[in-house]
Amino acid sequence: MAEILSLREAVERFVHDGDTLALEGFTHLIPTAASHELIRQNKKDLTLVRMTPDLVYDLLIGAGCARKLVFSWGGNPGVGSLHRLRDAVEKHWPHKLEISEHSHAAMANAYVSGASNLPFAVLRGYQGSDLVKVNPDIKFIDCPFTGEKLAAVPSVRPDVTVIHAQKADRKGNVLIQGILGVQKEAALAAKRCIVTVEEIVDDLQAPMNACVLPTWAITAVCVVPGGAHPSYAHGYYERDNRFYQAWDPIARDRETFTAWIDEYIRGTEDFAQYQAKVNGEAK
Amino acid sequence: MSDFNTNEMMTVAAARRLGNGSVCFVGIGLPSKAANLARLTHAPEVVLIYESGPIGAKPSVLPLSIGDGELAETADTVVPTGEIFRYWLQGGRIDVGFLGAAQVDKFGNINTTVIGDYQAPKVRLPGAGGAPEIAGSAKKVLIILKQGHRTFVDKLAFITSVGHGEGGDHRKRLGLPGDGPVAIITDLCIMEPEAGTNEFIVTSLHPGVTREQVIENTGWQVRFADEVTTTEAPKAEELAALRDLEARTAEAHGQKGGDE
Secondary structure (H helix, E strand, C coil): CEEEECCCHHHHHCCCCCCCCEEECEECCCCHHHHHHHHHHHHHHHHHHCCCCCCHHHHHHHHEEEEEECCCCCEEEEEECCCCHHHHHHHHHCCEEEEEEEEEEEEEHHHHHCCCCCCCEEEEECCCCCHHHCCCCCEEECCCCCEEEEEECCCCCCCEEEEEEEECCCCCEEECCCCCCCHHHHHHHHCCCEEEEEEECHHHHCCCCCCCCCHHHCCCECCCCCCCCCCEECCCCCCCCHHHHHHHHHHHHHHHHHHHHHHHCCCCCHHHHHHHHHHHHHH | CCCCCHHHHHHHHHHHHHCCEEEEEEEECCHHHHHHHHHHHCCCCCEEECCEEEECCCCCCCCCCCCCCCHHHCCCCCCCCHHHHHHHHHCCCCCEEEECCCCEEECCCEEEEECCCCEEEEEEECCCCCCCHHHHCCCCCEECCCCCCEEECCCCCCCECCCCCCCCCCCCCCCCCCCCCCEECCEEEEECCCCCCCCCECCCCCCCHHHHHHCCCCCCCCCEEEEEEEECCCCCHHHHHHHHHHHHHHHHCCCCCCCC
């Protein structure tokens, strides 16, 4: 059974320095509040896994929480670069970041095989790509039945997966609607799974075949309204495209970035206080 | 209709390559703009698939991200991302993969990873995304990007996604299932692979564009087909549909979308 906890307590108890962590959500339902809490608690040496690092990992990398990044597309969608990711890769700031770079197909397959309790994923991919030359985690195997050469990558098996979802019921069953990305697979591939939700309701009213994660398959549920901002939560709020644009100049320089996280993340107690501060200034 | 700019010509020329009813795996940015223009003009039955999970998306404005909510709301169905790559792409159900690029070479190979050395990059680009397997498994591939000698290069710093590899039948020897890129559509011209070598040569110049302009903006010794045609200028209805789409997008997002 999932425990219903504050995000602070869930991160304190279930995320440890040196853990492999996956914060998933494909453009939709990105667990931003969790990334903030990881920075507040100054978690270190994390191996961060995510198909699209997005702003959540730009934050964690710039804040010095990451040792390694496993990813497949590292841009600011619709805007341009992730400057903290680039600075870490190009100039080793705030320290050297090890990277393990894949394609989306391989990452998605690696989550599926992780959730399936298999050691590796197999796919028809990567033939001729230079990614094979720079990532030792991409190998080729011969199909034992046809002899076809296929790509193999290790399964993603995070210590902790964090996802955001629309709602949970009082027992901790979670309903996810809209663009699902690899959230279900990431949750089931992990040893521990924290889910932040917009709200807790008496009855999920989940339609048949809906994407529901049963309470006994996850570790903790935390109510964090707005916790996916500036990405969106379908049915609750839209993507804040302007924030993605505004992030570009904030993250471009080390000084403006550090001042921003000192003020807005390290300088606030929790995500609600952060939102009050950001929204108060916007008015 | 003579009042159009080169970006509009590029988008219209790319949109025309999508047949009605074809199943198209769409990259964000220019490919998404051209694919939606096709849907709004000559190809109302085109099926647009985005890697975030929507199948049959019919957005009223261009998405800024690959997973905008409107893609899901207007789709025939929304499936998990793993399923998109496993059942629909690898499963062989994609007719056309529509890709952008940071750089291409004369065999239609694509770099979206890095400029300079991978371990000590001059410029770190976003990376592969879905492109390597789209380029591999879609039955055919269209590439759209603006032409310049820094984007059309003789040798790629990094091959992220394979077009025709080293040319000839290299692609087949690599075991890639799809036919690979069949056209590169730019703001100056259309290039198509030459029979046999699979080197991209200019087959159509956009109206008003000279051979010299194409040569200046290509980083390899570009060659021209024996018969080079002139691309048909955008028709009034194509331009109107494109401009309406851009205006709606700007109003919805506060930015145009699809120009990166």
